[in-house]
Amino acid sequence: MDNFLHIQNGQVVSRADIPDLDFSIFQEAVLNATRHSGFVVQFFAYTDEQSILKLITVIRAGLDLYTAGCSLADEYPSLTPECEKFHMFEREIAEQFGAHPKNHPWLKMVRYHENCRGKKDVFGNDYSHDIPGNYPYFTVDGDAIHEVAVGPVHAGIIEPGHFRFQCAGEEVLSLEIQLGYQHRGVEKLLEQAEQPLTRLPTIVESIAGDTAIGHSLCHSQAIEALAGLKVNDGAKVVRTIALELERISNHVGDLGALSGDVAFNPPLNYFGRIRGEFLNMLLTLAGNRFGKGLVRPGGIVFPVLEEQRRIVRDKVAEETPGIADVCDLLFSAHTVLARFEHTGTVPRNTAEKLGLVGFAGRASGLSYDARITFPTEAYAQLEANKNKRTVGDVYSRANVRREEIMHSLQSITDLLRQDIDAAPIAVPAYHTLAPDSFVVTINEAWRGEVSHCMLTDKNGSILRYKVKDPSFHNWTGLAMSLRNQGISDFPLCNKSFNLSYCGFDL
Amino acid sequence: MLKVIKNRWKQGYRTTKYPKEEINLYSRFRGLPTVHQDCDKKLVRECAEACPQQAIDIDKMVIDIGRCTFCGQCEIQSQGKFVTFSNNFELGTSSRDALFTSGSLPALAEHSKQHFKNLFGRSLQLRQISAGGCNSCEADTNVLNTPFFDLQRFGIDFVASPRHADGIHVTGPISNNMKAALFSTYEAVPAPKVVIASGCCSISGGPFWGSKDIVGDLNRLIPVDLYIPGCPPHPMTTLHALLQFFK
Numbered sequence: 009m010d011n012f013l014h015i016q017n018g019q020v021v022s023r024a025d026i027p028d029l030d031f032s033i034f035q036e037a038v039l040n041a042t043r044h045s046g047f048v049v050q051f052f053a054y055t056d057e058q059s060i061l062k063l064i065t066v067i068r069a070g071l072d073l074y075t076a077g078c079s080l081a082d083e084y085p086s087l088t089p090e091c092e093k094f095h096m097f098e099r100e101i102a103e104q105f106g107a108h109p110k111n112h113p114w115l116k117m118v119r120y121h122e123n124c125r126g127k128k129d130v131f132g133n134d135y136s137h138d139i140p141g142n143y144p145y146f147t148v149d150g151d152a153i154h155e156v157a158v159g160p161v162h163a164g165i166i167e168p169g170h171f172r173f174q175c176a177g178e179e180v181l182s183l184e185i186q187l188g189y190q191h192r193g194v195e196k197l198l199e200q201a202e203q204p205l206t207r208l209p210t211i212v213e214s215i216a217g218d219t220a221i222g223h224s225l226c227h228s229q230a231i232e233a234l235a236g237l238k239v240n241d242g243a244k245v246v247r248t249i250a251l252e253l254e255r256i257s258n259h260v261g262d263l264g265a266l267s268g269d270v271a272f273n274p275p276l277n278y279f280g281r282i283r284g285e286f287l288n289m290l291l292t293l294a295g296n297r298f299g300k301g302l303v304r305p306g307g308i309v310f311p312v313l314e315e316q317r318r319i320v321r322d323k324v325a326e327e328t329p330g331i332a333d334v335c336d337l338l339f340s341a342h343t344v345l346a347r348f349e350h351t352g353t354v355p356r357n358t359a360e361k362l363g364l365v366g367f368a369g370r371a372s373g374l375s376y377d378a379r380i381t382f383p384t385e386a387y388a389q390l391e392a393n394k395n396k397r398t399v400g401d402v403y404s405r406a407n408v409r410r411e412e413i414m415h416s417l418q419s420i421t422d423l424l425r426q427d428i429d430a431a432p433i434a435v436p437a438y439h440t441l442a443p444d445s446f447v448v449t450i451n452e453a454w455r456g457e458v459s460h461c462m463l464t465d466k467n468g469s470i471l472r473y474k475v476k477d478p479s480f481h482n483w484t485g486l487a488m489s490l491r492n493q494g495i496s497d498f499p500l501c502n503k504s505f506n507l508s509y510c511g512f513d514l
Numbered sequence: 515m516l517k518v519i520k521n522r523w524k525q526g527y528r529t530t531k532y533p534k535e536e537i538n539l540y541s542r543f544r545g546l547p548t549v550h551q552d553c554d555k556k557l558v559r560e561c562a563e564a565c566p567q568q569a570i571d572i573d574k575m576v577i578d579i580g581r582c583t584f585c586g587q588c589e590i591q592s593q594g595k596f597v598t599f600s601n602n603f604e605l606g607t608s609s610r611d612a613l614f615t616s617g618s619l620p621a622l623a624e625h626s627k628q629h630f631k632n633l634f635g636r637s638l639q640l641r642q643i644s645a646g647g648c649n650s651c652e653a654d655t656n657v658l659n660t661p662f663f664d665l666q667r668f669g670i671d672f673v674a675s676p677r678h679a680d681g682i683h684v685t686g687p688i689s690n691n692m693k694a695a696l697f698s699t700y701e702a703v704p705a706p707k708v709v710i711a712s713g714c715c716s717i718s719g720g721p722f723w724g725s726k727d728i729v730g731d732l733n734r735l736i737p738v739d740l741y742i743p744g745c746p747p748h749p750m751t752t753l754h755a756l757l758q759f760f761k
């Protein structure tokens with residue numbers, strides 16, 4: 009990574025300092041890094057002030073982050089045949105900017121929308137048609153093969169997406185997942201010119217509502233870096249607690265849902281209620297059950313004083329034994345274990361090749377946790393978590409979540425022991441961003457690595473706003489977990505990942 | 515088995531007695547706003563200009579809670595002089611106009627259509643359609659099925675097939691990519707059918723207003739019978755609206 013710039017999480021760098029490499033040199037360096045232990049945090053395109061199409065990447069290798077860029081031609085040799093980690097990123101660039109990665113092994117749309125440069129559509133789609141219809145679905149031929157199509161509207165209160173299974177009897181040979189139905193143009197909205205920055209937090213909180221805190225933190229930290237704002241220690245503690253409450257509520261809810269999927273109803277109902285208690289704790293801090301409204305650039309909007317701390321402290325203490333009991337009930341039931349174990353396995357080498365992140369990555373033996381590797385807020389003070397079973401099956405993903413819940417409960421208790429009053433910031437606050445700058449922020453939200461990246465122009469306006477939800481990496485993991493599984497195990501595998509449609513679709 | 519019984523005993527009975535007993539949400543919850551008519555116009559203008567949702571009408575001195583995300587900024591900015599948010603979660607209305615409010619909403623039960631009450635009062639089956647939002651609306655609708663709320667005790671249920679449904683419950687700003695699926699689901703529901711718009715997204719586009727990739731207003735596509743504001747609506751807001759409108 010000699011020709012890359014070494015950067016820190018949330019550090020402002022001048023765009024001029026980012027190495028602008030020759031494409032072939034760039035490609036070789038990126039591939040060298042990612043073929044081994046490097047992972048892609050960001051890999052996106054933008055048009056610069058001279059209307060030249062540029063590519064920028066952020067790579068993480070061990071404890072370090074590196075960045076570099078290059079110019080991008082309308083056609084370029086794809087990196088994906090050499091390294092799968094780029095497959096979705098290259099498709100995204102093709103869709104957003106109409107740049108064609110030659111020899112991409114499976115070039116198809118990501119979210120079904122026109123590119124922003126008015127270039128000929130790479131996928132040959134006609135967007136005057138409402139329905140995202142033109143999918144080049146993968147098919148398996150043969151007399152015994154049948155195809156199952158599910159969605160976009162599913163049987164339940166759940167987001168839309170299309171799943172296409174190729175099965176031999178009950179066995180799934182291949183699952184293809186096509187999303188895009190939730191696409192609402194988030195990045196374009198964030199990049200709108202002449203728009204006050206004060207609108208952005210409201211949009212960012214709704215990239216994925218179950219990750220409202222995770223995305224808000226990435227956004228706020230980026231603005232804080234570009235505007236040179238300092239966040240007080242009390243607010244950092246509250247923001248950390250909020251992210252952990254978000255983690256617990258989602259993990260608890262999903263463990264309940266997993267239990268429901270194997271027809272063991274008591275934990276479904278207990279965890280369903282307990283999840284609500286944690287959403288109510290977020291309401292105690294934010295006035296909103298998803299924590300919306302709490303985090304803004306510069307700190308937090310509502311004071312968190314002894315009263316709020318007491319409510320959260322007491323509730324956490326009250327619920328902890330019950331959570332441990334219900335976990336014990338779930339994980340010691342034979343019927344549950346029989347369904348969880350050896351189901352939907354994503355082995356470590358597959359996870360590594362695809363670059364899975366978050367609890368799903370950890371359940372497959374990739375220990376990366378951004379709370380430890382790139383700590384923000386108050387995370388440097390907290391103990392790291394450890395995972396026991398990491399063989400990549402449903403059991404591992406469930407058990408990692410169980411471990412994370414217990415770890416988060418302890419972290420919140422520890423943080424609340426500090427008893428610091430957290431003063432709010434005044435809103436609305438208008439900030440000026442550093443011109444011609446670049447910043448990348450990373451946080452470990454409950455699903456994994458959330459990252460935002462901002463580029464400003466010479467007036468300090470936003471030139472490019474790139475959002476990455478962990479689901480962008482992990483949907484492919486779900487597809488892989490279904491290989492050679494019974495199709496009836498799909499709900500279970502799906503819930504064990506519980507990926508975001510809207511976070512992916514943007 | 516012993517563990518099942520032990521946990522059952524420890525977890526106890528948790529279902530709320532609502533509507534027989536009142537529920538009080540924590541004071542920080544932001545529900546129905548009161549606009550203070552005597553507020554200095556300059557301050558109102560400042561709040562309106564800063565509102566990320568452009569939900570404040572300076573001349574009429576009302577807030578459009580079909581646009582508002584209840585972020586609370588205008589209350590803080592005006593130090594409560596322009597607006598204060600109460601923790602009253604009863605926000606559902608049967609008309610879009612009623613959502614432009616200065617502090618009171620028409621009693622929903624009286625404005626609902628009698629034939630809906632006759633048809634669906636004892637049993638209401640809804641098909642939920644998620645169309646481009648952030649999934650919080652869906653999540654906080656789903657919790658109505660948890661033991662605390664136990665929606666089914668009122669004869670209301672969310673069903674898988676639109677053929678089995680009496681109406682649709684729509685969340686999200688209707689992304690262009692969901693428009694076709696929304697229509698086919700709506701058409702698959704047998705008439706007479708009811709249409710519910712839940713969350714500021716489906717009422718006005720919500721946080722995504724102005725995007726080219728969304729429709730932004732369900733009523734433009736299909737006439738809406740019941741509006742449930744919020745970002746997302748609190749489960750109690752939804753429960754109250756359903757009970758008032760259909761019972």
Ligand code: SF4
Nearest residue numbers: 565582583585586588
């Ligand atoms: S609470 Fe509503 S009206 Fe007030 S600033 Fe926020 S969105 Fe605007």
Ligand code: SF4
Nearest residue numbers: 647648651713715746
């Ligand atoms: S109204 Fe708010 S909570 Fe509901 S889907 Fe839209 S952004 Fe999400």
